[in-house]
Amino acid sequence: MNYKGKRWRTIWRNDDPKGSIGVIDQRFLPHEFETLTLRTMEECAEAIRNMTVRGAPLIGATAAYGLCLALRDDPGDASLASAYRRLHETRPTAINLKWALDQIATAVKQLPAAKRLEAAYARAAELCDEDVAVCEAIGRHGLKIFREVLAKKPSGSKLNVLTHCNAGWLACVDWGTALAPIFMAHDAGLPVHVWVDETRPRNQGASLTAWELNQHGVPHTVVVDNAGGHLMQHGLVDLVIVGTDRTTARGDVCNKIGTYLKALAAHDNGVPFYVALPSSTIDWAVQDGLKEIPIEERSAAEVTHLRGKTASGELAEIQVTPDGTPACNYGFDVTPARLVTALITEKGVCAASGEGLRELFGK
Amino acid sequence: MNYKGKRWRTIWRNDDPKGSIGVIDQRFLPHEFETLTLRTMEECAEAIRNMTVRGAPLIGATAAYGLCLALRDDPGDASLASAYRRLHETRPTAINLKWALDQIATAVKQLPAAKRLEAAYARAAELCDEDVAVCEAIGRHGLKIFREVLAKKPSGSKLNVLTHCNAGWLACVDWGTALAPIFMAHDAGLPVHVWVDETRPRNQGASLTAWELNQHGVPHTVVVDNAGGHLMQHGLVDLVIVGTDRTTARGDVCNKIGTYLKALAAHDNGVPFYVALPSSTIDWAVQDGLKEIPIEERSAAEVTHLRGKTASGELAEIQVTPDGTPACNYGFDVTPARLVTALITEKGVCAASGEGLRELFGK
Numbered sequence: 032m033n034y035k036g037k038r039w040r041t042i043w044r045n046d047d048p049k050g051s052i053g054v055i056d057q058r059f060l061p062h063e064f065e066t067l068t069l070r071t072m073e074e075c076a077e078a079i080r081n082m083t084v085r086g087a088p089l090i091g092a093t094a095a096y097g098l099c100l101a102l103r104d105d106p107g108d109a110s111l112a113s114a115y116r117r118l119h120e121t122r123p124t125a126i127n128l129k130w131a132l133d134q135i136a137t138a139v140k141q142l143p144a145a146k147r148l149e150a151a152y153a154r155a156a157e158l159c160d161e162d163v164a165v166c167e168a169i170g171r172h173g174l175k176i177f178r179e180v181l182a183k184k185p186s187g188s189k190l191n192v193l194t195h196c197n198a199g200w201l202a203c204v205d206w207g208t209a210l211a212p213i214f215m216a217h218d219a220g221l222p223v224h225v226w227v228d229e230t231r232p233r234n235q236g237a238s239l240t241a242w243e244l245n246q247h248g249v250p251h252t253v254v255v256d257n258a259g260g261h262l263m264q265h266g267l268v269d270l271v272i273v274g275t276d277r278t279t280a281r282g283d284v285c286n287k288i289g290t291y292l293k294a295l296a297a298h299d300n301g302v303p304f305y306v307a308l309p310s311s312t313i314d315w316a317v318q319d320g321l322k323e324i325p326i327e328e329r330s331a332a333e334v335t336h337l338r339g340k341t342a343s344g345e346l347a348e349i350q351v352t353p354d355g356t357p358a359c360n361y362g363f364d365v366t367p368a369r370l371v372t373a374l375i376t377e378k379g380v381c382a383a384s385g386e387g388l389r390e391l392f393g394k
Numbered sequence: 395m396n397y398k399g400k401r402w403r404t405i406w407r408n409d410d411p412k413g414s415i416g417v418i419d420q421r422f423l424p425h426e427f428e429t430l431t432l433r434t435m436e437e438c439a440e441a442i443r444n445m446t447v448r449g450a451p452l453i454g455a456t457a458a459y460g461l462c463l464a465l466r467d468d469p470g471d472a473s474l475a476s477a478y479r480r481l482h483e484t485r486p487t488a489i490n491l492k493w494a495l496d497q498i499a500t501a502v503k504q505l506p507a508a509k510r511l512e513a514a515y516a517r518a519a520e521l522c523d524e525d526v527a528v529c530e531a532i533g534r535h536g537l538k539i540f541r542e543v544l545a546k547k548p549s550g551s552k553l554n555v556l557t558h559c560n561a562g563w564l565a566c567v568d569w570g571t572a573l574a575p576i577f578m579a580h581d582a583g584l585p586v587h588v589w590v591d592e593t594r595p596r597n598q599g600a601s602l603t604a605w606e607l608n609q610h611g612v613p614h615t616v617v618v619d620n621a622g623g624h625l626m627q628h629g630l631v632d633l634v635i636v637g638t639d640r641t642t643a644r645g646d647v648c649n650k651i652g653t654y655l656k657a658l659a660a661h662d663n664g665v666p667f668y669v670a671l672p673s674s675t676i677d678w679a680v681q682d683g684l685k686e687i688p689i690e691e692r693s694a695a696e697v698t699h700l701r702g703k704t705a706s707g708e709l710a711e712i713q714v715t716p717d718g719t720p721a722c723n724y725g726f727d728v729t730p731a732r733l734v735t736a737l738i739t740e741k742g743v744c745a746a747s748g749e750g751l752r753e754l755f756g757k
Contacts, residue, residue, distance in 0.1 A: 255697055292655040
């Protein structure tokens with residue numbers, strides 16, 4: 032996407048002999064736009080762990096390049112296996128991480144050591160290009176739905192879309208999943224307005240989604256995560272669209288904590304609830320998302336402390352709770368398939384059910 | 395309640411010839427415990443408006459004393475009417491405000507001007523004492539429910555209670571509504587643990603409820619507002635209890651924004667959802683809470699900016715959204731009666747329905 036007149040992706044290979052990787056450092060957005068060079072597998076792992084990069088597809092791309100950097104240092108089987116393990120353990124919930132690691136491992140496993148590095152970089156670059164194409168396809172399928180929903184409203188109405196967390200281009204390589212149809216709708220002249228859940232504790236909505244929409248000129252309003260139910264009760268939301276970190280074979284959706292609450296409110300108010308996803312987030316081995324998906328627990332400090340910009344323009348961290356107050360921080364929740372109106376994938380749209388998914392993907 | 399060994403109420407009449415009012419300034423908690431002297435009706439109105447004091451019962455008590463201060467300056471009918479209007483317009487949602495103003499107005503209306511001031515102060519003091527007694531009664535009725543819920547769990551289990559916002563003693567004159575049974579359960583030796591919703595945008599959970607529980611020694615954990623659904627899905631919540639700013643004659647409950655989302659999650663997971671309220675929050679003139687209760691919209695700055703304590707111990711404000719990002723800020727939402735397990739009042743417990751309320755209150 033465009034930032035200050037330049038076309039950006041969230042991740043790229045630098046043109047240096049060491050094959051280092053460049054990423055946008057998302058920890059400083061929306062206040063500062065900074066990039067970071069990842070020079071080793073360990074730096075890639077740390078960038079995933081500390082959320083320099085985040086979003087299921089981008090985590091996958093970063094892990095893929097992390098394997099490349101490990102193979103650069105040592106192309107042997109033991110190095111491959113150990114780097115795979117290290118990268119895999121950085122975040123437990125998003126399934127793209129494993130998927131992307133498997134893609135690289137499969138591409139190099141049968142090759143002699145001397146040919147592995149080149150093949151790994153080639154496959155990682157392909158994965159990134161594929162992710163862009165996949166998100167673009169998701170955008171096109173989503174746009175069709177947006178048009179249908181808008182067509183049912185009185186002429187001249189706005190299309191009010193609510194989204195949670197950030198499933199935009201910053202979560203992917205480009206375009207985004209849930210935000211792709213929003214960008215396309217805006218570009219196509221649809222009068223789209225986005226309610227942006229701030230998405231505590233890390234505020235990816237207030238910081239990243241708002242920043243993306245701002246850059247792209249899409250009308251939007253940030254609300255606290257508590258507000259969505261009220262908006263839906265009062266007819267102010269026409270559809271909800273979110274991303275997912277893992278989708279089960281029966282259509283349960285594991286996404287940022289709080290997604291389930293919005294799905295309940297959508298269901299209670301007859302508002303359609305869509306989930307946009309590349310098929311790489313489908314975990315065909317898992318049925319019951321609630322019982323089977325490990326939910327990451329992150330640091331309590333993400334709840335008790337917040338970072339932002341002071342009046343003088345500096346970044347500062349503040350504590351909101353009393354000294355020593357215990358907090359806990361589950362990163363994701365699971366929205367049962369029964370609450371999901373449809374899944375929007377690169378292959379098209381299907382019901383959030385085993386049958387819907389199997390039919391769409393020919394399984 | 396106790397703070398540093400001294401017994402406090404949230405509001406009191408100072409022992410000075412001007413009859414000024416003292417309150418705990420809740421804008422600086424949990425980081426600083428400060429009190430503020432309110433010397434005029436206008437200062438009382440401003441304290442309500444800027445949330446120096448908040449919580450439906452305490453808003454009522456502050457408004458009552460505000461009328462006293464107006465009558466001190468001018469005991470005439472015009473002064474009374476104008477102060478009533480000014481205080482009434484400070485916050486639109488909580489019905490206790492109007493109720494408390496009516497109590498004072500009724501007490502003085504038939505009196506000659508010379509006798510009004512004394513009668514007003516006397517009635518305001520009575521209202522405060524009554525509020526304490528009412529909250530204590532709510533606590534006793536709630537404690538009975540807590541015992542019943544705990545009795546159904548395996549011996550040795552904790553009783554996990556989730557609450558939203560602050561319906562503790564800081565929201566009232568003493569004890570609190572939703573927190574009263576929690577304090578009593580803890581004092582009675584029940585193994586109660588409280589999940590505290592941080593309650594964005596103003597974080598009354600993270601700042602005030604956590605502070606109260608901390609002071610009283612009640613085990614608790616702060617979570618983001620997004621987390622409650624996940625906790626309930628995993629059996630980590632035995633009951634939800636919240637306060638209310640206005641309860642309709644058919645049992646709809648208007649409370650802090652986000653309450654409705656927790657009620658949906660409780661309903662979806664078979665977790666009982668209780669609302670604790672003094673009968674002064676019942677608006678017998680309103681049936682449909684969604685259609686009839688005005689919902690306060692507050693400043694967008696409460697969403698985009700947060701206040702807390704820096705590492706060096708100073709209070710600071712930070713901005714979390716990009717510069718110029720629009721935000722909106724509805725203060726309350728309405729939980730339909732169908733999602734409420736029961737109402738806990740000073741008169742006892744009843745179904746959240748017209749019939750339940752009429753029977754309990756003999757209407």
